[in-house]
Amino acid sequence: MSTSYLWQRDGNQCRICDQSIDMMLTYPDMMRASVDHILPYSLGGTHHESNLQLAHLRCNLIKQKRIGFKIPNAHNPRPGLDGGFAT
Template sequence: MAALDRGRTRDGGYKKRAEKFGVRYTAFPREWVFERDGWICGLCDKPVDRHLAYPAPMSASLDHVIPLSRGGHHEPENVQCSHLTCNVRKGARVDARSTPQAVGA
């Protein structure tokens, strides 16, 4: 797995990106978000297989509902479970389909 790491920090580089964009950063375990969301992708509403690992397209990924580059914070209320492929497809857009689950409701 280290070969796939490509120098990213243990938190996925989110702290550095939050500093770059001047937004708040709160450390929390990714698994906490995946469990909170019931391992359901907040972008396509389909189950995420907890046994798949990066770089599998259907592996779990943290999606920022409001991307860091758009002023969103790296906090539990602004992230949701997603498939890696769904998250990459969304990119830095704000998804109008974002569910109440995604914003901590």
Template sequence: MRAMADPRRNGKSYRDLRVRLKGSHRGTTCHICQKPIDMTLAWPDTMSWSMDHITPLSHGGLNIFENVAAAHLTCNSRRGNQLDLNRDANGRWIASRDW
């Protein structure tokens, strides 16, 4: 029997959320490092655009517009499923190498 796809990360509503975020003013700056995202770069380029859940799905976050933000693929991957506990005074994520 084939496993069902995770509806939190697949399906029309998830794709619609990505399209809405990419088209918004919030979709061009990485919310983690605060640097602009080059929208011409495509996955799997480490500096390409990705959608990050502010409160990770694994911590009960929802797939809603208010809970997502744009991030570089590398910033998003580095953050993983961390909560807001690892931000500096300027609101930027602190990478493990900076602790």
């Protein structure tokens, strides 16, 4: 399952933060597209497309193993998340 397939299916929108994804972004940009498991693979989720959604890599990493995790779509697109991995 590729990000381009999910992009065609779901549109260029991150399913975690509901903001658009620039499909031109590539490694190492953290805002590039990634494939997210709705039910995390480590919790028994499958690789079937019904369990996959498009998300920013950043959002995917913040979500980790949480189910149904959403980042509020506030005016500040990155509320307190920048550099948050170090704390």
